[in-house]
Protein backbone atom coordinates (compact mmCIF):
# COMPACT_ATOMS: atom_id res chain seq x y z
CA UNK A 187 0.00 0.00 0.00
CA UNK A 188 1.25 3.47 -0.68
CA UNK A 189 1.80 6.03 2.04
CA UNK A 190 -1.14 8.17 1.04
CA UNK A 191 -3.56 5.32 1.33
CA UNK A 192 -2.09 4.29 4.65
CA UNK A 193 -2.39 7.82 6.01
CA UNK A 194 -6.01 7.94 4.94
CA UNK A 195 -6.65 4.65 6.66
CA UNK A 196 -5.78 6.15 10.04
CA UNK A 197 -8.87 6.98 12.07
CA UNK A 198 -9.65 10.61 12.94
CA UNK A 199 -9.51 11.68 16.59
CA UNK A 200 -13.19 12.46 16.56
CA UNK A 201 -14.03 9.09 15.11
CA UNK A 202 -12.39 7.29 18.03
CA UNK A 203 -13.87 9.65 20.63
CA UNK A 204 -17.35 8.96 19.31
CA UNK A 205 -16.88 5.20 19.03
CA UNK A 206 -18.10 2.79 21.69
CA UNK A 207 -14.66 2.52 23.36
CA UNK A 208 -14.22 6.26 23.15
CA UNK A 209 -17.47 6.89 24.98
CA UNK A 210 -16.46 4.28 27.56
CA UNK A 211 -13.11 6.03 28.08
CA UNK A 212 -14.79 9.40 28.57
CA UNK A 213 -16.87 7.89 31.32
CA UNK A 214 -13.77 6.56 33.08
CA UNK A 215 -11.05 9.11 32.40
CA UNK A 216 -10.65 12.89 32.15
CA UNK A 217 -11.45 14.12 28.62
CA UNK A 218 -8.14 16.01 28.24
CA UNK A 219 -6.16 12.80 28.72
CA UNK A 220 -8.36 10.78 26.36
CA UNK A 221 -7.92 13.32 23.56
CA UNK A 222 -4.20 13.74 24.24
CA UNK A 223 -3.58 9.99 24.14
CA UNK A 224 -5.52 9.50 20.87
CA UNK A 225 -3.68 12.41 19.22
CA UNK A 226 -0.33 11.10 20.42
CA UNK A 227 -0.83 7.59 19.06
CA UNK A 228 -2.23 8.78 15.70
CA UNK A 229 0.68 11.19 15.39
CA UNK A 230 3.11 8.36 16.10
CA UNK A 231 1.48 6.15 13.43
CA UNK A 232 1.61 8.98 10.92
CA UNK A 233 5.32 9.40 11.54
CA UNK A 234 6.06 5.72 11.04
CA UNK A 235 4.04 5.73 7.81
CA UNK A 236 5.95 8.72 6.51
CA UNK A 237 9.20 7.05 7.51
CA UNK A 238 8.16 4.07 5.42
CA UNK A 239 8.23 1.69 8.35
CA UNK A 240 4.54 1.16 8.85
CA UNK A 241 3.05 -2.27 9.16
CA UNK A 242 -0.67 -2.62 9.21
CA UNK A 243 -1.79 -3.44 12.68
CA UNK A 244 -4.96 -4.69 14.15
CA UNK A 245 -7.27 -1.75 15.03
CA UNK A 246 -7.68 -3.27 18.48
CA UNK A 247 -3.90 -2.98 19.02
CA UNK A 248 -4.18 0.71 18.27
CA UNK A 249 -6.94 1.10 20.85
CA UNK A 250 -4.92 -0.83 23.42
CA UNK A 251 -1.95 1.43 22.89
CA UNK A 252 -4.17 4.46 23.36
CA UNK A 253 -5.69 3.06 26.53
CA UNK A 254 -2.24 2.40 27.98
CA UNK A 255 -1.33 6.03 27.44
CA UNK A 256 -4.62 7.25 28.95
CA UNK A 257 -4.05 5.08 32.01
CA UNK A 258 -0.54 6.39 32.40
CA UNK A 259 -1.66 10.01 32.05
CA UNK A 260 -4.58 9.77 34.44
CA UNK A 261 -2.95 7.65 37.14
CA UNK A 262 -1.94 9.12 40.49
CA UNK A 263 1.62 10.33 40.76
CA UNK A 264 1.94 9.84 44.49
CA UNK A 265 1.70 6.08 44.99
CA UNK A 266 2.11 3.74 47.93
CA UNK A 267 5.15 1.46 47.81
CA UNK A 268 6.19 -1.60 49.77
CA UNK A 269 9.36 -0.72 51.62
CA UNK A 270 11.50 -3.86 51.61
CA UNK A 271 14.73 -1.96 52.26
CA UNK A 272 14.62 -2.35 56.03
CA UNK A 273 15.30 1.38 56.41
CA UNK A 274 12.63 2.43 58.90
CA UNK A 275 12.95 6.20 58.56
CA UNK A 276 13.48 6.44 54.81
CA UNK A 277 13.26 10.09 53.75
CA UNK A 278 12.71 9.21 50.08
CA UNK A 279 9.91 6.80 50.94
CA UNK A 280 8.06 9.22 53.19
CA UNK A 281 9.81 8.83 56.58
CA UNK A 282 7.39 7.81 59.32
CA UNK A 283 4.30 5.70 58.71
CA UNK A 284 1.17 6.68 60.62
CA UNK A 285 -0.96 4.00 62.26
CA UNK A 286 -4.54 3.33 61.25
CA UNK A 287 -5.82 4.76 64.52
CA UNK A 288 -4.02 8.00 63.80
CA UNK A 289 -5.30 8.11 60.24
CA UNK A 290 -8.83 7.85 61.65
CA UNK A 291 -8.25 10.97 63.75
CA UNK A 292 -6.81 12.77 60.73
CA UNK A 293 -9.73 11.86 58.52
CA UNK A 294 -12.25 12.86 61.20
CA UNK A 295 -10.65 16.27 61.71
CA UNK A 296 -9.88 16.95 58.04
CA UNK A 297 -13.23 15.71 56.80
CA UNK A 298 -15.26 18.13 58.89
CA UNK A 299 -15.17 21.35 60.86
CA UNK A 300 -13.18 21.46 64.08
CA UNK A 301 -12.11 23.79 66.88
CA UNK A 302 -8.79 24.39 65.10
CA UNK A 303 -8.74 28.06 66.11
CA UNK A 304 -11.84 28.21 68.27
CA UNK A 305 -12.08 28.07 72.05
CA UNK A 306 -15.14 25.94 72.68
CA UNK A 307 -15.31 26.78 76.42
CA UNK A 308 -15.28 30.51 75.87
CA UNK A 309 -17.05 30.59 72.53
CA UNK A 310 -14.40 32.79 71.03
CA UNK A 311 -11.32 32.71 68.82
CA UNK A 312 -8.75 30.20 70.06
CA UNK A 313 -5.16 29.27 69.31
CA UNK A 314 -4.08 26.68 66.77
CA UNK A 315 -1.08 25.60 68.86
CA UNK A 316 -3.00 25.14 72.10
CA UNK A 317 -3.93 21.61 71.03
CA UNK A 318 -0.41 20.28 71.49
CA UNK A 319 1.06 22.74 73.98
CA UNK A 320 -0.02 20.83 77.07
CA UNK A 321 1.18 17.50 75.70
CA UNK A 322 4.56 18.93 74.71
CA UNK A 323 5.00 20.31 78.23
CA UNK A 324 3.92 17.08 79.85
CA UNK A 325 6.11 14.82 77.74
CA UNK A 326 9.29 16.87 77.33
CA UNK A 327 9.26 18.70 80.66
CA UNK A 328 9.75 22.02 78.85
CA UNK A 329 7.90 25.18 79.91
CA UNK A 330 6.30 25.61 76.52
CA UNK A 331 6.27 24.32 72.96
CA UNK A 332 4.95 24.97 69.47
CA UNK A 333 5.06 23.14 66.17
CA UNK A 334 5.81 24.30 62.64
CA UNK A 335 6.06 22.72 59.21
CA UNK A 336 9.34 20.82 59.67
CA UNK A 337 12.55 20.99 61.65
CA UNK A 338 14.26 23.15 59.03
CA UNK A 339 11.50 25.71 59.60
CA UNK A 340 11.84 25.29 63.37
CA UNK A 341 15.55 26.13 63.24
CA UNK A 342 15.00 28.95 60.78
CA UNK A 343 12.21 30.70 62.66
CA UNK A 344 13.97 30.29 66.02
CA UNK A 345 17.09 31.92 64.61
CA UNK A 346 15.24 34.73 62.91
CA UNK A 347 13.00 35.44 65.92
CA UNK A 348 15.75 35.30 68.52
CA UNK A 349 18.87 36.40 66.69
CA UNK A 350 18.17 38.45 63.57
CA UNK A 351 20.94 41.02 63.12
CA UNK A 352 22.83 39.57 66.10
CA UNK A 353 25.50 36.92 66.58
CA UNK A 354 25.02 33.19 67.07
CA UNK A 355 28.02 31.22 68.31
CA UNK A 356 28.48 27.77 66.74
CA UNK A 357 31.36 25.29 66.97
CA UNK A 358 33.19 24.64 63.68
CA UNK A 359 32.59 20.95 64.26
CA UNK A 360 28.83 21.50 64.07
CA UNK A 361 28.44 23.50 60.85
CA UNK A 362 26.73 20.53 59.27
CA UNK A 363 24.78 19.72 56.15
CA UNK A 364 21.81 17.46 56.82
CA UNK A 365 20.95 16.52 53.25
CA UNK A 366 18.94 18.22 50.60
CA UNK A 367 19.67 21.85 51.18
CA UNK A 368 19.74 22.16 54.94
CA UNK A 369 23.16 23.58 55.82
CA UNK A 370 23.68 25.45 59.06
CA UNK A 371 25.70 28.36 57.60
CA UNK A 372 23.12 28.88 54.83
CA UNK A 373 20.10 28.65 57.13
CA UNK A 374 21.83 31.09 59.45
CA UNK A 375 22.49 33.53 56.60
CA UNK A 376 18.92 33.48 55.36
CA UNK A 377 17.54 33.90 58.89
CA UNK A 378 19.43 37.17 59.20
CA UNK A 379 21.47 35.94 62.16
CA UNK A 380 25.23 36.43 62.07
CA UNK A 381 27.23 33.22 62.29
CA UNK A 382 30.13 33.42 64.71
CA UNK A 383 32.09 30.21 64.28
CA UNK A 384 34.44 29.13 67.03
CA UNK A 385 36.92 26.34 67.77
CA UNK A 386 38.25 23.94 65.16
CA UNK A 387 36.77 21.11 63.13
CA UNK A 388 37.72 18.49 65.70
CA UNK A 389 37.99 20.38 68.98
CA UNK A 390 36.01 23.20 70.51
CA UNK A 391 36.54 24.22 74.14
CA UNK A 392 34.55 26.28 76.63
CA UNK A 393 37.06 29.13 76.29
CA UNK A 394 36.34 29.29 72.55
CA UNK A 395 32.72 30.15 73.31
CA UNK A 396 33.68 32.49 76.17
CA UNK A 397 36.05 34.51 74.02
CA UNK A 398 33.38 34.94 71.36
CA UNK A 399 30.67 36.34 73.64
CA UNK A 400 29.98 40.06 73.10
CA UNK A 401 27.09 42.44 73.77
CA UNK A 402 25.78 41.46 70.36
CA UNK A 403 25.57 37.71 71.12
CA UNK A 404 22.00 36.46 70.82
CA UNK A 405 22.43 32.69 71.10
CA UNK A 406 24.82 29.81 71.51
CA UNK A 407 23.78 27.04 69.14
CA UNK A 408 24.58 23.36 69.34
CA UNK A 409 23.78 21.18 66.34
CA UNK A 410 23.51 17.43 66.51
CA UNK A 411 25.89 15.74 64.06
CA UNK A 412 23.03 13.67 62.71
CA UNK A 413 24.54 11.95 59.74
CA UNK A 414 28.23 11.69 60.52
CA UNK A 415 30.58 10.92 63.38
CA UNK A 416 33.94 12.30 64.38
CA UNK A 417 36.33 9.94 66.08
CA UNK A 418 39.84 10.26 67.45
CA UNK A 419 41.23 13.54 68.79
CA UNK A 420 37.95 15.35 69.31
CA UNK A 421 36.23 17.46 71.90
CA UNK A 422 32.92 19.26 72.09
CA UNK A 423 30.94 20.81 74.90
CA UNK A 424 28.03 18.90 76.35
CA UNK A 425 24.72 20.70 76.58
CA UNK A 426 25.22 20.94 80.39
CA UNK A 427 28.52 22.74 79.87
CA UNK A 428 26.97 25.05 77.29
CA UNK A 429 24.03 25.77 79.58
CA UNK A 430 26.46 26.72 82.35
CA UNK A 431 28.17 29.15 80.00
CA UNK A 432 24.80 30.48 78.88
CA UNK A 433 23.88 31.22 82.49
CA UNK A 434 27.22 32.85 83.18
CA UNK A 435 26.86 35.24 80.25
CA UNK A 436 23.04 35.48 80.12
CA UNK A 437 22.93 34.05 76.60
CA UNK A 438 20.22 31.48 75.73
CA UNK A 439 21.42 28.09 74.50
CA UNK A 440 19.64 26.44 71.59
CA UNK A 441 20.06 22.81 70.52
CA UNK A 442 19.06 21.55 67.05
CA UNK A 443 18.60 17.96 68.10
CA UNK A 444 17.31 16.55 64.82
CA UNK A 445 15.39 13.36 65.42
CA UNK A 446 13.33 14.19 68.46
CA UNK A 447 13.75 10.99 70.37
CA UNK A 448 11.28 10.88 73.29
CA UNK A 449 12.09 7.37 74.53
CA UNK A 450 15.47 6.27 75.83
CA UNK A 451 16.55 3.68 73.26
CA UNK A 452 19.91 2.86 74.84
CA UNK A 453 18.55 -0.25 76.59
CA UNK A 454 17.83 -1.53 73.06
CA UNK A 455 21.37 -0.93 71.91
CA UNK A 456 20.38 2.14 69.92
CA UNK A 457 22.73 4.94 70.92
CA UNK A 458 21.74 7.66 68.54
CA UNK A 459 21.02 10.84 70.35
CA UNK A 460 19.90 11.99 73.77
CA UNK A 461 16.19 12.33 74.41
CA UNK A 462 14.49 15.71 74.28
CA UNK A 463 13.63 15.36 77.99
CA UNK A 464 17.31 14.86 78.90
CA UNK A 465 18.32 17.97 76.96
CA UNK A 466 15.65 20.13 78.60
CA UNK A 467 16.75 18.82 81.99
CA UNK A 468 20.38 19.55 81.10
CA UNK A 469 19.47 23.20 80.68
CA UNK A 470 18.88 23.83 76.97
CA UNK A 471 16.70 26.93 76.56
CA UNK A 472 15.41 25.95 73.12
CA UNK A 473 15.37 22.48 71.54
CA UNK A 474 14.24 21.84 67.97
CA UNK A 475 13.48 18.49 66.33
CA UNK A 476 11.51 16.75 63.57
CA UNK A 477 8.06 15.25 64.00
CA UNK A 478 8.53 12.47 61.44
CA UNK A 479 11.91 11.02 62.33
CA UNK A 480 12.30 8.99 65.54
CA UNK A 481 9.19 10.56 67.03
CA UNK A 482 7.16 8.70 64.41
CA UNK A 483 4.56 11.36 63.70
CA UNK A 484 3.63 13.50 60.69
CA UNK A 485 6.06 15.89 58.99
CA UNK A 486 6.48 18.72 61.50
CA UNK A 487 9.10 20.68 63.37
CA UNK A 488 8.88 21.06 67.11
CA UNK A 489 10.28 23.88 69.22
CA UNK A 490 10.25 23.42 73.00
CA UNK A 491 11.90 25.41 75.76
CA UNK A 492 11.63 28.51 77.93
CA UNK A 493 8.21 30.16 77.79
CA UNK A 494 9.51 33.65 77.16
CA UNK A 495 11.54 32.49 74.14
CA UNK A 496 8.75 30.33 72.71
CA UNK A 497 6.36 33.28 72.96
CA UNK A 498 8.79 35.46 71.10
CA UNK A 499 9.07 32.86 68.33
CA UNK A 500 5.27 32.39 68.21
CA UNK A 501 4.80 36.13 67.70
CA UNK A 502 7.20 36.34 64.77
CA UNK A 503 5.36 37.29 61.56
CA UNK A 504 6.96 34.36 59.73
CA UNK A 505 5.09 31.97 62.01
CA UNK A 506 2.17 32.26 59.61
CA UNK A 507 4.36 31.11 56.73
CA UNK A 508 5.51 27.96 58.51
CA UNK A 509 2.31 27.05 60.34
CA UNK A 510 0.94 23.53 60.31
CA UNK A 511 -2.45 22.56 58.95
CA UNK A 512 -5.21 20.70 60.76
CA UNK A 513 -4.23 17.30 59.34
CA UNK A 514 -0.74 17.62 60.75
CA UNK A 515 -2.08 18.87 64.09
CA UNK A 516 -4.54 15.99 64.32
CA UNK A 517 -1.84 13.41 63.56
CA UNK A 518 0.69 15.06 65.82
CA UNK A 519 -1.63 15.36 68.81
CA UNK A 520 -2.65 11.71 68.43
CA UNK A 521 1.00 10.60 68.17
CA UNK A 522 2.04 12.63 71.21
CA UNK A 523 -0.75 11.10 73.28
CA UNK A 524 0.85 7.70 72.90
CA UNK A 525 3.96 9.04 74.60
CA UNK A 526 2.03 9.63 77.83
CA UNK A 527 2.63 5.91 78.35
CA UNK A 528 5.99 4.67 77.06
CA UNK A 529 4.75 1.11 76.68
CA UNK A 530 1.90 2.28 74.47
CA UNK A 531 4.26 4.41 72.36
CA UNK A 532 6.58 1.44 71.75
CA UNK A 533 3.70 -0.69 70.63
CA UNK A 534 1.46 1.66 68.66
CA UNK A 535 3.82 4.02 66.86
CA UNK A 536 4.93 2.18 63.71
CA UNK A 537 8.36 3.85 63.52
CA UNK A 538 9.17 2.96 67.12
CA UNK A 539 7.77 -0.56 66.96
CA UNK A 540 9.59 -1.32 63.69
CA UNK A 541 12.86 -0.13 65.22
CA UNK A 542 12.40 -2.18 68.38
CA UNK A 543 11.03 -5.26 66.59
CA UNK A 544 12.31 -8.53 68.01
CA UNK A 545 14.63 -10.10 65.40
CA UNK A 546 12.89 -13.44 65.96
CA UNK A 547 9.59 -11.85 64.86
CA UNK A 548 11.31 -10.46 61.78
CA UNK A 549 12.69 -13.93 61.11
CA UNK A 550 9.17 -15.38 61.26
CA UNK A 551 7.93 -12.80 58.76
CA UNK A 552 10.88 -13.48 56.43
CA UNK A 553 10.28 -17.22 56.64
CA UNK A 554 6.63 -16.72 55.79
CA UNK A 555 7.53 -14.62 52.75
CA UNK A 556 10.05 -17.22 51.58
CA UNK A 557 7.62 -20.10 52.11
CA UNK A 558 4.83 -18.39 50.19
CA UNK A 559 7.21 -17.42 47.40
CA UNK A 560 8.47 -20.96 46.98
CA UNK A 561 4.95 -22.39 47.01
CA UNK A 562 3.92 -19.99 44.29
CA UNK A 563 6.88 -20.80 42.11
CA UNK A 564 5.82 -24.44 42.06
CA UNK A 565 8.13 -27.22 41.08
CA UNK A 566 10.82 -25.21 39.33
CA UNK A 567 13.77 -26.30 41.45
CA UNK A 568 16.14 -23.71 40.00
CA UNK A 569 13.85 -20.87 41.06
CA UNK A 570 12.99 -22.13 44.53
CA UNK A 571 16.64 -22.91 45.26
CA UNK A 572 17.45 -19.25 44.86
CA UNK A 573 15.20 -18.20 47.74
CA UNK A 574 16.65 -18.20 51.25
CA UNK A 575 16.19 -16.51 54.58
CA UNK A 576 19.42 -15.05 55.88
CA UNK A 577 20.49 -12.94 58.83
CA UNK A 578 21.58 -9.42 58.00
CA UNK A 579 21.76 -5.89 59.42
CA UNK A 580 19.25 -3.23 58.51
CA UNK A 581 19.95 0.44 58.65
CA UNK A 582 17.28 2.05 60.74
CA UNK A 583 17.17 5.29 58.86
CA UNK A 584 18.94 8.14 57.19
CA UNK A 585 20.26 11.12 59.09
CA UNK A 586 20.74 10.44 62.75
CA UNK A 587 20.06 6.77 62.29
CA UNK A 588 22.37 5.95 59.43
CA UNK A 589 24.98 4.77 61.89
CA UNK A 590 22.81 2.33 63.78
CA UNK A 591 22.95 -1.20 62.42
CA UNK A 592 20.12 -3.45 63.62
CA UNK A 593 20.02 -7.25 63.49
CA UNK A 594 17.42 -8.34 60.96
CA UNK A 595 16.35 -11.12 58.62
CA UNK A 596 15.99 -10.83 54.88
CA UNK A 597 14.67 -13.00 52.09
CA UNK A 598 17.47 -13.34 49.57
CA UNK A 599 16.27 -13.93 46.02
CA UNK A 600 18.56 -15.12 43.22
CA UNK A 601 16.48 -15.40 40.07
CA UNK A 602 17.47 -18.06 37.55
CA UNK A 603 15.70 -16.75 34.46
CA UNK A 604 16.43 -13.03 34.63
CA UNK A 605 19.24 -10.86 35.93
CA UNK A 606 19.19 -9.41 39.41
CA UNK A 607 18.98 -5.87 38.00
CA UNK A 608 16.05 -6.83 35.81
CA UNK A 609 14.25 -8.22 38.86
CA UNK A 610 14.86 -5.01 40.80
CA UNK A 611 13.47 -2.92 37.94
CA UNK A 612 10.41 -5.12 37.48
CA UNK A 613 9.63 -4.98 41.21
CA UNK A 614 10.05 -1.22 41.29
CA UNK A 615 7.82 -0.62 38.25
CA UNK A 616 5.25 -3.30 39.10
CA UNK A 617 2.05 -2.95 41.11
CA UNK A 618 2.35 -2.69 44.01
CA UNK A 619 5.72 -0.99 43.64
CA UNK A 620 8.33 -2.85 45.69
CA UNK A 621 11.57 -1.15 46.71
CA UNK A 622 14.31 -3.64 47.58
CA UNK A 623 18.07 -3.76 48.07
CA UNK A 624 20.61 -5.47 45.84
CA UNK A 625 23.75 -6.97 47.32
CA UNK A 626 26.23 -9.00 45.30
CA UNK A 627 24.22 -11.48 43.27
CA UNK A 628 21.05 -11.35 45.31
CA UNK A 629 18.01 -9.17 45.77
CA UNK A 630 17.25 -8.69 49.45
CA UNK A 631 13.77 -8.22 50.89
CA UNK A 632 14.12 -6.99 54.47
CA UNK A 633 11.12 -8.14 56.49
CA UNK A 634 11.56 -5.45 59.16
CA UNK A 635 9.72 -2.77 57.18
CA UNK A 636 7.15 -5.06 55.54
CA UNK A 637 3.77 -4.91 57.30
CA UNK A 638 2.00 -8.22 57.90
CA UNK A 639 -0.80 -7.23 55.56
CA UNK A 640 1.74 -6.41 52.85
CA UNK A 641 3.19 -9.94 52.78
CA UNK A 642 0.53 -11.27 50.37
CA UNK A 643 0.84 -8.44 47.82
CA UNK A 644 4.65 -8.52 48.14
CA UNK A 645 4.81 -12.24 47.38
CA UNK A 646 2.53 -11.82 44.37
CA UNK A 647 4.61 -8.95 43.06
CA UNK A 648 7.85 -10.95 43.34
CA UNK A 649 6.28 -13.99 41.69
CA UNK A 650 4.96 -11.88 38.82
CA UNK A 651 8.36 -10.25 38.39
CA UNK A 652 10.19 -13.61 38.27
CA UNK A 653 8.03 -15.09 35.56
Ligand SMILES: *Cc1c(COP(=O)(O)O)cnc(C)c1O
Pocket residue numbers: 336337338339341364368409410411412442443444445475476477486487585586
Ligand atom coordinates in the same frame (compact mmCIF):
# COMPACT_ATOMS: atom_id res chain seq x y z
C1 LIG B 1 16.76 16.19 59.99
C2 LIG B 1 17.41 17.36 60.61
C3 LIG B 1 17.03 18.66 60.24
C4 LIG B 1 15.97 18.91 59.21
O1 LIG B 1 14.73 18.49 59.67
P1 LIG B 1 13.47 18.35 58.66
O2 LIG B 1 12.35 17.91 59.55
O3 LIG B 1 13.84 17.36 57.64
O4 LIG B 1 13.24 19.70 58.09
C5 LIG B 1 17.66 19.72 60.85
N1 LIG B 1 18.62 19.52 61.78
C6 LIG B 1 19.02 18.28 62.17
C7 LIG B 1 20.11 18.14 63.19
C8 LIG B 1 18.42 17.15 61.60
O5 LIG B 1 18.81 15.93 61.96
